[in-house]
Amino acid sequence: MADTSKVINSSDIAPNRNRGGEIRVTLSQRTVGATSGFGGSLRLEPGDYVSEHYHPYSEEFVHVIQGDLELRVEGEPFPLGPDDSFLVPIGQRHRLANVGDSTAHVIFHLSPLAPRPDLGHVDTEPLPSAGDR
Template identity: 65%
Template sequence: MTSAITRVVKVTAAETAPNTRRGGDIRVTLSPRSVGCTSGFGGVLTLEPSDHVTEHYHPYSEEFIHLVSGRLEMSLDGERIALGPGDSLYVPIGVRHRLVNTGETTAHCAFHLSPLAPRPELGHVDTEEALRPEMDDPDVGGTP
């Protein structure tokens, strides 16, 4: 059985609105809002040295992170896991996680979450105060 691609949609991270509310520069590139997908969403994260993404969890989605460059440390329910270039990490549904750049260079990673929450505003639960609460959240629930 073959599947036919009915529509190709390319999204460039540089043309995507940054989400800096919880730390770093998070860009949700592929989402129901941007391309009409129905099974999940994903994008890229840039994190400067010593910067972090505040702790949160996803009550409906698994998260998949792949570090392209830099050094990161992910806390999963308080357990710290070091990540280097080429490492991938799975974050199960409901697990609190916080990401910190522990290196001396900018870190770049890609992420994907699925399945989608019933509504975007239900997809992300903060357990730590946002670093920039005044910032708009361009794609609610769309952060690693």
């Protein structure tokens, strides 16, 4: 089990760019031994997006630090800006896009954990290719 008493800086975590943007999971079972959920940060450049997906076991807490975003939940658009927060319920399809002209920064947390990591995320649209970003 990982040491739970330590500071994790996002720059120490390799970014995941598979679903769009730059996702860094800083607090997780792997990094600090978390048992109830995981979280981290997301950076999206103008025009970038995180492809539509849902979490069958987890709700997702989204908090915008900077930027102008559009969050679509079950197809319904919700504009988000600095200091806005949003709760995506369990099982709801969602997609996040940077609709502004500057880098967006988002903090997220998902809880509870899925029974296995491979069950935690279901993609519902093709993943962005390098040419789309």
